[in-house]
Amino acid sequence: EKGEWRWYDISHLPRRTWDMIVIDGPPEATGHLARYPAGPLLISQLSHRGKVFLDDTQRAQDEETSNLFAKEFGLEQTRLPTEKGTDVLGRQVMEHGNE
Numbered sequence: 001e002k003g004e005w006r007w008y009d010i011s012h013l014p015r016r017t018w019d020m021i022v023i024d025g026p027p028e029a030t031g032h033l034a035r036y037p038a039g040p041l042l043i044s045q046l047s048h049r050g051k052v053f054l055d056d057t058q059r060a061q062d063e064e065t066s067n068l069f070a071k072e073f074g075l076e077q078t079r080l081p082t083e084k085g086t087d088v089l090g091r092q093v094m095e096h097g098n099e
Contacts, residue, residue: 006030007037017047024055028062036065043073051090058085 007026023038035054043052052069056062057079066087070077075089 005037006034007041010041016045017050018042018045019047019050021046021050021052022055023052028056028059033061033065033068035062036068039065039069039073043069043075046091048091051088054087054089055082056084057087063087 021038021042023035026034028034046052052075054062054066054069057066063085066077066089069075069089073089074091076092078088080086080088
């Protein structure tokens with residue numbers, strides 16, 4: 001269940017478009033789906049070809065967060081075979097000639 005979230009203060013970040021967003025915190029002990037707030041706060045600023053890297057997706061909560069990002073923000077997911085699992089999420093990009 002989503003509700004009030006504890007997450008990092010991003011008020012100092014410039015309002016701009018991001019090509020890469022890396023999410024490797026806060027720790028799971030912060031609360032249920034601790035990394036989820038990054039989605040609503042940052043994914044709207046992801047560039048057209050930008051990617052989100054979500055670490056530790058072998059953990060159930062972080063895998064759930066990745067699935068929520070894919071569903072809620074219309075992103076494609078790819079799981080990288082890293083030590084603790086890393087999902088790469090991004091928008092489907094149509095190349096010229098393949099449209």
